[in-house]
Amino acid sequence: MLEYTKLGYKPKKTDLVAEYYAEPAKKVSYEYLCEQIAAESSIGTWTTISTMNKNVANKLKPKVFFIDKKKKAIKIAYPQELFEEGNMPQILSSIAGNIFGMGILKNLRLLDVTFPKKLVDSFPGPRYGIAGIRKLLRVKKRPLVGTIVKPKVGLDEKQHAHVAYEAWVGGLDIVKDDENLSSMSFNNFKKRMIETYKARKKAEKITGEVKVYMPNVTAETEEMLRRAKLVDDLGGRYVMIDILTAGWAALQTLRKRTRLVIHAHRAMHAAITRNAKHGISMLVIAKISRLIGVDQLHIGTAHVGKMEGSSREIQLIEEEIEKSYITANEKELILEQDWFDIKPVFAVASGGLSPLSIPDVMDRMGSEIIMQFGGGVHGHPEGTRKGAVAVRQALAATMQEKDLEIFCLANPELSKAIEKWGKKK
Amino acid sequence: MLEYTKLGYKPKKTDLVAEYYAEPAKKVSYEYLCEQIAAESSIGTWTTISTMNKNVANKLKPKVFFIDKKKKAIKIAYPQELFEEGNMPQILSSIAGNIFGMGILKNLRLLDVTFPKKLVDSFPGPRYGIAGIRKLLRVKKRPLVGTIVKPKVGLDEKQHAHVAYEAWVGGLDIVKDDENLSSMSFNNFKKRMIETYKARKKAEKITGEVKVYMPNVTAETEEMLRRAKLVDDLGGRYVMIDILTAGWAALQTLRKRTRLVIHAHRAMHAAITRNAKHGISMLVIAKISRLIGVDQLHIGTAHVGKMEGSSREIQLIEEEIEKSYITANEKELILEQDWFDIKPVFAVASGGLSPLSIPDVMDRMGSEIIMQFGGGVHGHPEGTRKGAVAVRQALAATMQEKDLEIFCLANPELSKAIEKWGKKK
Numbered sequence: 063m064l065e066y067t068k069l070g071y072k073p074k075k076t077d078l079v080a081e082y083y084a085e086p087a088k089k090v091s092y093e094y095l096c097e098q099i100a101a102e103s104s105i106g107t108w109t110t111i112s113t114m115n116k117n118v119a120n121k122l123k124p125k126v127f128f129i130d131k132k133k134k135a136i137k138i139a140y141p142q143e144l145f146e147e148g149n150m151p152q153i154l155s156s157i158a159g160n161i162f163g164m165g166i167l168k169n170l171r172l173l174d175v176t177f178p179k180k181l182v183d184s185f186p187g188p189r190y191g192i193a194g195i196r197k198l199l200r201v202k203k204r205p206l207v208g209t210i211v212k213p214k215v216g217l218d219e220k221q222h223a224h225v226a227y228e229a230w231v232g233g234l235d236i237v238k239d240d241e242n243l244s245s246m247s248f249n250n251f252k253k254r255m256i257e258t259y260k261a262r263k264k265a266e267k268i269t270g271e272v273k274v275y276m277p278n279v280t281a282e283t284e285e286m287l288r289r290a291k292l293v294d295d296l297g298g299r300y301v302m303i304d305i306l307t308a309g310w311a312a313l314q315t316l317r318k319r320t321r322l323v324i325h326a327h328r329a330m331h332a333a334i335t336r337n338a339k340h341g342i343s344m345l346v347i348a349k350i351s352r353l354i355g356v357d358q359l360h361i362g363t364a365h366v367g368k369m370e371g372s373s374r375e376i377q378l379i380e381e382e383i384e385k386s387y388i389t390a391n392e393k394e395l396i397l398e399q400d401w402f403d404i405k406p407v408f409a410v411a412s413g414g415l416s417p418l419s420i421p422d423v424m425d426r427m428g429s430e431i432i433m434q435f436g437g438g439v440h441g442h443p444e445g446t447r448k449g450a451v452a453v454r455q456a457l458a459a460t461m462q463e464k465d466l467e468i469f470c471l472a473n474p475e476l477s478k479a480i481e482k483w484g485k486k487k
Numbered sequence: 488m489l490e491y492t493k494l495g496y497k498p499k500k501t502d503l504v505a506e507y508y509a510e511p512a513k514k515v516s517y518e519y520l521c522e523q524i525a526a527e528s529s530i531g532t533w534t535t536i537s538t539m540n541k542n543v544a545n546k547l548k549p550k551v552f553f554i555d556k557k558k559k560a561i562k563i564a565y566p567q568e569l570f571e572e573g574n575m576p577q578i579l580s581s582i583a584g585n586i587f588g589m590g591i592l593k594n595l596r597l598l599d600v601t602f603p604k605k606l607v608d609s610f611p612g613p614r615y616g617i618a619g620i621r622k623l624l625r626v627k628k629r630p631l632v633g634t635i636v637k638p639k640v641g642l643d644e645k646q647h648a649h650v651a652y653e654a655w656v657g658g659l660d661i662v663k664d665d666e667n668l669s670s671m672s673f674n675n676f677k678k679r680m681i682e683t684y685k686a687r688k689k690a691e692k693i694t695g696e697v698k699v700y701m702p703n704v705t706a707e708t709e710e711m712l713r714r715a716k717l718v719d720d721l722g723g724r725y726v727m728i729d730i731l732t733a734g735w736a737a738l739q740t741l742r743k744r745t746r747l748v749i750h751a752h753r754a755m756h757a758a759i760t761r762n763a764k765h766g767i768s769m770l771v772i773a774k775i776s777r778l779i780g781v782d783q784l785h786i787g788t789a790h791v792g793k794m795e796g797s798s799r800e801i802q803l804i805e806e807e808i809e810k811s812y813i814t815a816n817e818k819e820l821i822l823e824q825d826w827f828d829i830k831p832v833f834a835v836a837s838g839g840l841s842p843l844s845i846p847d848v849m850d851r852m853g854s855e856i857i858m859q860f861g862g863g864v865h866g867h868p869e870g871t872r873k874g875a876v877a878v879r880q881a882l883a884a885t886m887q888e889k890d891l892e893i894f895c896l897a898n899p900e901l902s903k904a905i906e907k908w909g910k911k912k
Contacts, residue, residue, distance in 0.1 A: 104667070105638040107862035108839045109908070112870040113650050118641030121673075144640060146669045151705045151732035156667040159732065159754030160838070162761060165790075172758075213530040215569060216543030225538050242529070242581040244571045248546075280576045282739035283708040307576035307584065309734005314707035329584030333597075333766045334758050336587060341758045341766075365590075413585070414533045437532035445537040483534070 066100035066138075067093065071127035073139040079176040080157045081137045081397055083339060085169040095166055096126045100138050102161050135173070135395055147184030150310045150354060158342055169339040172346050174397040177353065182402050185353040190323050191405025192384070192430060195357060198299060198323070199235055199272045204461055205429050207453050208236025208276075209446075210412070210436040215243045222249060223257035225446055229439060230265035230273045232450025237262075238434060239278035241304050241329045251277075251289055259296045276302040276325045283312045290320040299323055305351060306330040317355040325410070326356035348379050349399070351407065358408040359383060364426040366411075366419045373426050380427060383407040408432055416441075417449075417456035417466075417479045424460050433457075443478050451475040491525035491563075492518065496552035502564040504601040505582045506822055508764060509561050510594040520591055521551045525563050527586050560598070560820055572609030575735045575779060583767055594764040597771055599822040602778065607827050610778040615748050616830030617809070617855060620782060623724060623748070624660055624697045629886055630854050632878050633661025633701075634871075635837070635861040640668045647674060648682035650871055654864060655690035655698045657875025662687075663859060664703035666729050666754045676702075676714055684721045701727040701750045708737045715745040724748055730776060731755040742780040750835075751781035773804045774824070776832065783833040784808060789851040791836075791844045798851050805852055808832040833857055841866075842874075842881035842891075842904045849885050858882075868903050876900040 073079050080103075086095040101107065104124045105114075122144055128137035146152045158172050188194075196202060209229045211222055226237040237258070245251035255277060262273050279289040279301045286308070290301045302325040305313050317324060328347065335344040344361070351359050361380060364373040378396060382388055384406040390398040409431045411423050416438030423433060435453055442449030455476040459469035470476040498504050505528075511520040526532065529549045530539075547569055553562035571577045583597050613619075621627060634654045636647055651662040662683070670676035680702060687698050704714040704726045711733070715726045727750040730738050742749060753772065760769040769786070776784050786805060789798040803821060807813055809831040815823040834856045836848050841863030848858060860878055867874030880901040884894035895902040 105641050107637050107639065107866070109841075109862035109866040111637050111862055111865040112867065112874075113636075113642070113646075113865045114638050115641075118638055122638075122641050143672055144667065146671060146706070149669055149706045149710075151707075151729055151734075152667060152669040154732040155705065155729045155752075155754040158758065159666055159729075160757075162755065163757030163838075211538075212532050212536050213539050213543055214532065216530050216540075216547050217538070221538075241584055242569065242577060244574055244577040246571060247568055280580065281571070281574045281736065282576075282743070283736045284740055284743070285574075286736060304576055304580045304584070307579040307734075308736040309576075309732075309738075311706065311708045311711060311733040312736035312740075313734075315709055315737075318707070318709070327580075329580040330587065332585075332588030333583065337762055337765055340762055413588075416534075437534035437536050440536040440538045441532070441534040442537065449537075 066097050066124060066126050068125040068127055069129065071125045071139065073127065076142050076178050076180065077139040078142055078145060078157070078178055078181065079137055079139050079397055081135060081173045081395060083134050083169065083171040083173055084136050085134050085167060085339060087166050087168045090166045092129065092131055096129060096136055098164060098166055099161050099170070100124050100126050102164060103157050103159065104140060104144055142178050142180050145181060147181060150314060150350060153181070154310065171338070171340050172342045173395050174343065175346055175349060176397040176399050179400070179402060182353065182404060186317060186355045187352060187404030188355050188357040188407055189321065190357045192408050194405070195323060195408055199274065201235065203429065204457060205424065206235045206432040207457055208234050208238055208432060208434045209439040209450065210238045210240050210434055212240070212436050212440045214240035215246060216248070218249055219253040219257045222254055223261040225440070226258050226275065227261035227265050228446040229450045230262065231268055232447040233454035234439070234450045235271070236274050236276060236432065236434070238276040238325065239302060241278065241327050244278055244281060252292060255292060255296050255298070259298065274300050276300040278302045278304070280304040280308050283315050286312060286316060287319050290316060290322065294320065294322055300325055302327060304329045305356065306334070310350065310354065313354050313356070323357045324355065325358045326351055326360065328360045344375070345379050345382055348383050352383050352404060356407060358410050358432060360410045360412050363411045363413050363415060363419070363423060366415065366422045377426065380409045383409060384430060410434060416483045417452040417476060418483050420456040421460045421466065441482070442475070443482055444475070448475045448478065452479040491522050491549060491551050493550040493552055494554065496550045496564065498552065498564040501567045501603050501605065503567055503570060503582070503603055503606060504562055504564050504822055506560060506562045506598045506600070506820060508559050508594065508596040508598055510559050510592060510764060512591050512593045515591045517554065517556055521554060521561055523589060523591055524586050524595070525549050525551050527589060528582050528584065529565060529569055567603050567605050570606060572606060575739060575775060578606070579735065596763070596765050597767045598820050599768065600771055600774060601822045601824050604825070604827060607778065607829060611742060611780045612777060612829030613780050613782040613832055614746065615782045617833050619830070620748060620833055624699065626660065628854065629882060630849065631660045631857040632882055633659050633663055633857060633859045634864040634875065635663045635665050635859055637665070637861050637865045639665035640671060641673070643674055644678040644682045647679055648686040650865070651683050651700065652686035652690050653871040654875045655687065656693055657872040658879035659864070659875045660696070661699050661701060661857065661859070663701040663750065664727060666703065666752050669703055669705055677717060680717060680721050680723070684723065699725050701725040703727045703729070705729040705733050708740050711737060711741060712744050715741060715747065719745065719747055725750055727752060729754045730781065731759070735775065735779065738779050738781070748782045749780065750783045751776055751785065753785045769800070770804050770807055773808050777808050777829060781832060783835050783857060785835045785837050788836045788838050788840060788844070788848060791840065791847045801852065805834045808834060809855060835859060841908045842877040842901060843908050845881040846885045846891065866907070867900070868907055869900070873900045873903065877904040
């Protein structure tokens with residue numbers, strides 16, 4: 063009654079398909095491992111039980127339909143009835159839950175998931191998406207550019223607003239809080255909002271451009287909603303949340319309760335995503351984030367900045383969050399995904415970038431991206447404003463396919479940046 | 488201005504101390520790695536910046552005060568001003584955030600954290616704790632015993648309530664939903680509550696014992712709170728939440744909004760905790776859970792059941808969540824922790840246990856525990872009720888320090904369990 067392996071089974075449109083890298087512990091056969099993973103993530107347990115019945119088994123039993131022992135890759139098709147619509151924690155507790163801790167395996171990694179239409183439709187996806195954000199900012203083609211106020215924490219409310227002002231006036235579209243800046247003893251959330259939105263208004267008047275501030279509202283859910291409401295009341299357009307440290311239940315709540323653009327930072331993700339043999343891939347984290355409905359998501363810098371993450375991996379993630387249909391790619395272990403009516407997410411490149419990184423980042427990630435510069439703006443020898451100017455210069459050069467080293471001759475701010483950080487950062 | 492390493496610095500009472508296993512990438516010096524970890528988790532960035540000032544640096548700069556290159560262990564003391572009181576996501580975004588993804592390191596694991604008094608006091612801790620739960624259940628000394636309804640999902644509301652009834656009448660204190668059972672197409676949350684609380688009332692009348700049901704309320708935060716309120720309205724005493732898949736922000740909200748006992752399941756934890764060199768230790772997850780205020784927490788079975796986790800590691804976790812003061816233990820890389828007024832959490836052993844596991848589990852984890860049996864109850868050859876009887880028999884034998892093989896001679900239900908699962912499970 064309870065055998066789960068059915069090689070060659072063709073998943074139904076109503077199945078959720080999960081693909082794992084699975085490595086058995088010593089003395090455990092690959093076949094047994096597959097059976098146990100399928101059981102523990104659905105209806106089974108470690109022994110035969112009196113309370114199981116044929117109806118349950120027939121209706122809800124998943125099928126292990128693909129095993130590649132060489133790559134240690136397996137695919138399991140789960141009937142969608144195993145999952146509660148619109149409940150991401152429940153879906154993860156099933157396909158990314160207890161199984162990671164099973165004694166019979168050495169490593170297990172959730173590589174990819176295909177969500178069936180019913181589950182896709184049960185989540186809202188981004189409210190704005192790429193097109194909505196471009197419209198809001200009135201920027202049609204170029205990448206958006208922004209900064210994270212630095213130092214990460216330590217400035218008071220007025221100092222913070224001043225740094226933001228300098229960045230906006232210098233030419234950046236976006237100013238973002240750092241992930242560890244929330245409401246601090248030396249920098250109160252409400253006061254920071256008041257000061258920073260005042261600075262934004264001034265900067266918009268001077269530049270004639272739309273400027274956005276992405277305040278970090280990450281906190282206990284109700285407090286987070288209060289902060290998001292305050293932002294809305296003050297005329298803010300964005301909120302930022304740390305999706306892994308806050309968690310999926312709170313992210314779903316924020317998506318439901320705010321009408322603002324949601325910027326998703328991903329602190330802690332690498333604790334889960336970095337080991338190629340264990341944990342959950344960033345691709346899956348990105349898909350979950352798109353389903354729940356973040357508008358912007360940090361996905362890495364494709365080996366340009368300070369964070370790890372290969373160029374190819376990041377391209378695949380970017381495609382996954384931007385396209386409306388993903389074709390299966392057996393070689394790279396990518397599953398098919400129809401995104402139906404779910405909007406695309408704006409990919410964010412951030413972490414150790416300077417103006418000099420722009421050509422490389424755009425070469426690898428295209429122009430449908432947001433680039434965030436922290437030290438790469440405030441570390442400019444002549445300060446934040448000139449750092450922002452240098453970013454816009456490097457961006458203009460790259461959009462015009464001109465070499466930075468030549469373009470900088472007529473652009474002293476970029477020239478100074480090159481002096482400090484060299485041609486290649 | 489920005490050197491973080493200060494060996495021999497003695498952490499202040501107001502510092503948060505974090506201990507990491509840190510392994511540099513190729514060609515990166517250990518000293519440089521330590522500096523960068525301290526910087527990225529606090530006020531620094533990858534380059535010098537114009538916006539830094541001496542006040543910020545002096546007040547907020549953390550200190551790397553201990554380096555053991557052989558063990559690859561480092562300790563960092565962070566001024567408590569770096570953290571927002573009562574905001575667990577913010578604390579984690581700092582000390583367990585971006586640093587896991589830094590290109591200059593190969594592996595990083597957050598091993599332990601000492602929270603200073605101010606931060607400890609900013610979280611409520613468990614509402615009930617061990618003493619409160621024992622009082623509620625009127626069980627003074629013995630471990631509590633319970634079951635998870637099996638199959639994990641698939642039964643309808645009435646079938647579920649019937650299995651629960653059988654388990655209670657057979658002698659178990661607790662019936663718990665499985666982690667992937669929430670509100671399903673075949674088993675609606677509200678209907679399940681109504682049926683199961685009806686069954687509980689009957690079982691309490693027949694047995695004269697207090698029985699508890701731990702329904703899984705894990706969902707988007709507001710939906711979760713609605714379910715918790717329904718449970719309360721129906722006379723429930725407990726809610727269960729999956730702390731990792733729901734997330735910390737939602738857990739904090741649940742603690743604030745429900746007056747019921749909180750049972751914490753930990754599906755997905757092993758994606759983060761299992762690799763000894765990377766991620767976050769279960770010890771840290773357990774400390775966070777205690778601070779936020781779960782009353783009961785799954786910590787493993789000390790190598791008795793189906794899940795990994797060494798016996799010693801689980802003893803250390805149990806001490807951490809039960810004691811009011813933890814002494815520093817250099818050898819095992821355990822930091823000091825004063826828990827001040829935070830109540831102790833009841834440790835839960837669950838995963839592949841049968842009645843035969845009881846002597847081993849109690850030998851390793853003591854009697855201040857809750858043991859949960861899934862297949863080990865419903866897999867009994869004569870069904871759930873007899874499985875529950877066998878658990879109580881094995882528990883009685885162990886409390887009386889009698890051998891199961893002898894005790895079973897007068898206890899046929901235990902005898903049947905031994906026939907199926909052998910002396911050692």
